[in-house]
Amino acid sequence: MNFLRVIGFSVVILLLFMGFSHILPQVEPDTSAPVEVSTDGLDMDGMIALGESLFSGKGTCTLCHNGMGRAPDTLVMDMSTTYPERLLDARYKGVSAGKEGAKAIEAYIFESMTDPSAFVVEGFGEKGSNDTISPMPTVNKAPIELTVVEMNAVTAFLQDLAGLTPTVPLPSADDAPVVEEPSSGEAAPLLTSGEAVVDEHGCAACHDLGGSGATLGPSLYGIGKRMSRAIVMESIIDPNAIIADGYDADFMPADFGEEMRGSELLLLTDYLLALPDAAPVNEDDGDEALATTGLEVVENFGCAGCHDLDGSEADIGPALNGIGKRMTADQVRVAILDPNAEITEGYEADMMPDYFGDDMAESEIELITDYLMNLPE
Ligand code: HEC
Ligand code: HEC
Numbered sequence: 001m002n003f004l005r006v007i008g009f010s011v012v013i014l015l016l017f018m019g020f021s022h023i024l025p026q027v028e029p030d031t032s033a034p035v036e037v038s039t040d041g042l043d044m045d046g047m048i049a050l051g052e053s054l055f056s057g058k059g060t061c062t063l064c065h066n067g068m069g070r071a072p073d074t075l076v077m078d079m080s081t082t083y084p085e086r087l088l089d090a091r092y093k094g095v096s097a098g099k100e101g102a103k104a105i106e107a108y109i110f111e112s113m114t115d116p117s118a119f120v121v122e123g124f125g126e127k128g129s130n131d132t133i134s135p136m137p138t139v140n141k142a143p144i145e146l147t148v149v150e151m152n153a154v155t156a157f158l159q160d161l162a163g164l165t166p167t168v169p170l171p172s173a174d175d176a177p178v179v180e181e182p183s184s185g186e187a188a189p190l191l192t193s194g195e196a197v198v199d200e201h202g203c204a205a206c207h208d209l210g211g212s213g214a215t216l217g218p219s220l221y222g223i224g225k226r227m228s229r230a231i232v233m234e235s236i237i238d239p240n241a242i243i244a245d246g247y248d249a250d251f252m253p254a255d256f257g258e259e260m261r262g263s264e265l266l267l268l269t270d271y272l273l274a275l276p277d278a279a280p281v282n283e284d285d286g287d288e289a290l291a292t293t294g295l296e297v298v299e300n301f302g303c304a305g306c307h308d309l310d311g312s313e314a315d316i317g318p319a320l321n322g323i324g325k326r327m328t329a330d331q332v333r334v335a336i337l338d339p340n341a342e343i344t345e346g347y348e349a350d351m352m353p354d355y356f357g358d359d360m361a362e363s364e365i366e367l368i369t370d371y372l373m374n375l376p377e
């Protein structure tokens with residue numbers, strides 16, 4: 001059975017390489033580009049309907065809010081009893097803390113989109129954050145970028161679903177028009193760049209792409225050095241075939257293969273393989289400030305993604321607690337600057353990035369070495 005799957009997959013990849021992508025999911029002509037729709041004069045039923053289509057469409061909410069356990073299953077749970085409890089929860093510090101009623105719930109839902117960490121549902125926080133940091137993207141920012149009217153529409157949809165009368169304001173003539181995706185049934189427009197495929201399928205909601213900083217999935221920077229072309233494609237079409245270390249199965253959506261054309265998958269794969277080794281640091285303010293503490297160096301260079309330094313439980317590399325007892329400062333320095341000079345027993349070469357020597361200032365190398373030498377066991 002497994003053998004047949006492997007054969008079947010190899011055939012698909014072969015066809016892709018041979019340029020037969022047109023016989024895979026049919027490429028339709030671009031007849032249905034997204035259109036701008038004025039929301040002026042929309043009534044509450046219209047808002048609810050718009051919210052419903054945004055929830056599974058542009059908002060990409062159903063990527064995580066579904067029955068797979070990535071996030072609370074919003075469409076199924078009983079929001080009418082759960083949300084009032086959230087507002088009274090001692091951990092909730094947001095705008096509706098201690099309040100009740102439909103207006104307070106409206107504010108809670110809206111705030112969940114613009115400030116997801118205002119309340120983190122127990123068990124869903126970022127690893128190691130003790131449920132203080134939400135992994136949910138801020139949906140009014142790139143890459144999702146819902147407008148206020150759109151977030152009001154989603155809120156109206158969820159209030160209605162909870163059995164409450166929606167309390168959101170209706171849009172006025174001054175509000176920006178909503179960009180409507182072609183409705184299902186019609187062919188989606190053919191995407192012509194890898195970046196557009198990333199945007200369309202919400203990869204940046206979970207992977208740190210385009211500056212999203214998302215951490216639900218592994219960083220894809222430098223993936224061309226870690227994975228072959230065929231494995232990258234397989235990871236996209238059949239994410240459960242190989243599970244990245246430190247992550248759970250059934251987390252990455254498994255239906256991208258059905259939703260993408262062959263040509264789009266090829267563009268996406270090219271785009272990922274061409275990513276630089278590390279995410280550009282501080283894209284906004286050009287000159288990045290030098291780190292001034294060892295901890296900042298750890299954070300800026302992502303050491304804790306692979307090493308357990310503080311209970312992060314990362315295990316791609318050896319735990320660094322108590323390293324000062326095992327190694328001299330000089331050995332630690334070499335391990336950072338030239339990781340393949342000596343491979344830690346039980347680990348493989350070429351796993352730890354070898355560009356820290358180029359990217360770190362001498363002062364940062366000294367700070368990080370000092371910091372590691374003094375880590376408690
Ligand atoms: C990348 C995954 C992801 C996406 C995309 C996402 N969410 Fe979330 N969301 C989460 C997680 C995880 C939580 C639980 C942690 C928390 O409370 O912030 C959550 C929490 C929430 C909550 C609070 C739920 C509760 O039970 O109190 C609401 C409301 C919500 N999301 C709405 C949305 C909406 C609307 C969208 C789309 C516009 C969306 N989310 C997109 C992951 C996601
Ligand atoms: C809901 C969150 C989520 C979304 C959306 C998502 N991924 Fe992932 N992805 C993950 C997780 C978690 C893993 C690690 C587990 C695994 O290997 O399946 C992963 C693994 C991967 C890997 C393998 C990386 C490695 O180092 O092993 C690739 C490649 C990848 N994703 C590409 C994509 C692309 C391209 C998209 C958009 C089309 C996408 N992902 C959308 C969560 C997501």
Ligand code: HEC
Pocket residue numbers: 297298301302303304305306307316317318320323332335336339340342343344347348349350351352353356368
């Ligand atoms: C992509 C994963 C990854 C990242 C990111 C990473 N490392 Fe490593 N590191 C490894 C692996 C795997 C090893 C073991 C193999 C080897 O020795 O090269 C290792 C080995 C080490 C060692 C030697 C440990 C020992 O017990 O022998 C030190 C010290 C170290 N890393 C420090 C760092 C620091 C500091 C950073 C951040 C600036 C960092 N690493 C970032 C994967 C990583």
